[in-house]
Amino acid sequence: MSSVHGSATERPFVSVIVPAYNDEEGIRRTLESVTAQTYPNECYEVLAIDNNSTDDTKAVIRGFCEQYPQTVELLVEEQKQGPPAARNKGLEHASGSIIAFIDADMTVDETWLESLADTMQRNEWDYMGCNVEITLEDGRETLTGKYNQIFGFPMKKYIENAQFAGTGCLVVRRTVFDEVGVFDSRLEFSGDREFGDRVYRAGFDQHFQPDITMYHPARASLRDMLAKSFRNGRAQTYLTEYDPDRFGRRSIAHPRNYLPLHPSYFYKKVNRETGIATHEMVLIYLIAYLSKLCVAAGRIYERVTDRGR
Known part of the structure; x- marks a missing residue:
């Protein structure tokens, strides 16, 4: 893993944290997406945390580690825990001054890291949620998928009304974690909301950036x-x-x-x-x-x- 934290142009070093559990195809798509960035390779790292999967998720991540040895690192939870614990494991190993979270099965544009680093630096933001677009995959354009697309992830509403952004599209400065602590690993659910509430109560401003879009496949199955x-x-x-x-x-x-x-x-x-x-x-x-x-x-x-x- 590179120890270079930035470059001559003063770009912030970004740590991308991706938890995964039994989702070999999802993590493949996500890692393909986050390793194809216009952001300089020496200015970011990708920490993929396998939450004790029983399929080939770890093998897929290892393949990316071999292909991108200076960028991608595999971290393993020996016992399956909730997503907050997996993200905390990533935070323990993160070197970046900016931490970007993405869920396995999500994808981003090639300018994703460049845009989020620029937005955080230019506006001096500490906590930011990105726009999430629900995508209908070919052959899976069901009514359930359309419902999911319409009602999906209203991240602007979450930030303004409930003071949190979902961890699949969250960007946070490292200094925020230093002050309020990491995710509460005791929580089986809603770790993102509990953390966002702590951030809000600590006095940090929370922002929504509609111009940075991340893509999440629709749930096409009613079940x-x-x-x-x-x-x-x-x-x-x-x-x-x-x-x-x-x-x-x-x-x-x-x-x-x-x-x-x-x-x-x-x-x-x-x-x-x-x-x-x-x-x-x-x-x-x-x-x-x-x-x-x-x-x-x-x-x-x-x-x-x-x-x-």
Whole structure:
């Protein structure tokens, strides 16, 4: 791994942290993307953390380490833990003054690192979320995929209303971690939100950069989408019970948890998209309602099981 932290042009050294678990094709796409940057090779490193995968994820990462020995490094978690612990392992080995996070299966433009380093330096920002575009892969243009594309990752809303950016598109200065600490590895869910809240409470400004786009494949399967919604519901309750003073939410018995989306809100949201027929809009509305019910089910499950917390 290069020990050069910057160049004659005073470019900041950037550490890219990529956790992965049982996603050999996803990590392949991501590493192909982040090793094809216009940013100088001597000014960044890629730390890929395998979270004790049981498939060929480690082998894929090793292949990139052999191809890019000065850029890519494999780190291994011997026991599977949550994503916060994997990202913390990356932080332990990171050399950069700027830390950029990306999830396995996401891709970026070749100017991604150049743009984020320039934005952070020029504006003197400490914490930034990038735009996430949901992409529909060829042959997987399902109604579920369209729903995911429409409602995907509203990162601007997350930053402005909940004071966090998802860790799949997060950029943070190392000095922020030095002051507020790393991700809470005890959390199975919502490590990004808990960390963002700490950053906000410590007085750091948080910013959204719509001009830097990262790409995430849509969940085309209804089963996968509803499973994700169920996990989101678990995450909401998990975080509430973890720290109720910081993350209190309305009761799981509140009727709004189970009512369908307001039709006018849904129509305005979906109507921004072109090429959606009326019958598709009705079906997407049903998917949205099923997703909301799965969030509620996840909250109930987490509350009932409790798991000794």
